[in-house]
Amino acid sequence: MYAVVQTGGKQYRVSEGETLEVERLGDPGDSVSLRPVLLVDGKRILSKPSELASVSIDAIIQDEHRGKKIHGFKYKNKSNQRRRWGHRQTLATIEITAIKAPKSTSAKAADKTTDKPTKTSPAKTSTAKTSPAKTSTAKTSTKTSTAKPKASTAKTTTKASAAKSTSSKTTKASATKPTSSKSAKDSEKDSV
Numbered sequence: 001m002y003a004v005v006q007t008g009g010k011q012y013r014v015s016e017g018e019t020l021e022v023e024r025l026g027d028p029g030d031s032v033s034l035r036p037v038l039l040v041d042g043k044r045i046l047s048k049p050s051e052l053a054s055v056s057i058d059a060i061i062q063d064e065h066r067g068k069k070i071h072g073f074k075y076k077n078k079s080n081q082r083r084r085w086g087h088r089q090t091l092a093t094i095e096i097t098a099i100k101a102p103k104s105t106s107a108k109a110a111d112k113t114t115d116k117p118t119k120t121s122p123a124k125t126s127t128a129k130t131s132p133a134k135t136s137t138a139k140t141s142t143k144t145s146t147a148k149p150k151a152s153t154a155k156t157t158t159k160a161s162a163a164k165s166t167s168s169k170t171t172k173a174s175a176t177k178p179t180s181s182k183s184a185k186d187s188e189k190d191s192v
Helices: 105-115 127-177 184-191
Strands: 002-007 010-014 020-022 031-041 044-046 056-066 069-078 081-087 088-101
Touching: 010 020, 031 088
Parallel strands: none
Antiparallel strands: 002 010, 002 031, 020 088, 031 044, 031 056, 056 088, 069 081
C-alpha cells in the first residue's frame, strides 16, 4: 500500500516506514498528519475527496536542518546594475508511521444496495409532448405550400414580360427591314 501526500506545495509518494525530506512542518519529535491526494491499496484506488476523507497518514518529525544554498543573480547590461542573493530553505526529515485506510468500500456498497428496496416509477405518457410538435409541422407545411404558388406566379409573369419584349423587338426589326428581295430604292418608290 502506498499514498501520495501533499505538503509544502509539493506532492510525495510515501509508504509506511519511509523517511523523506519536506519543507519545515514543526519542531523535532512532533507528530504530524499529512493530507492525502491518492491512496493505492492493491486493486483499490481512492482518489475522490469524499473517499479520502476517512484516510489518515501519520508521520513523526525526526530532524530539522537547512537545505543547499541557492544562488540568484540579476544583471542588466550597459547600466551597471547587478544584484546577487542567496536562499537556504529550512527542511524537516519525517518518517511515515502509519497509513490508515478504511475497509473495503465494495462490501459496504453491497450492503447498502440489498437493504434499500428499489422504487419503480410509472411510465410517463408522451402524447402531450408529441401533439404540439405535430401541429407545428402542419403549420410549417401550410406556409410552404402557400409560398410556392406566389413564387411560381412571379416566375410566369417575368417569363410573359420577357416574351412580350422579344416579340416587340422582332416586329420593329421586320418593319425596318424589307421582306422582299427588292432594293431599298424600289421600296421607297412603292411607299411614295
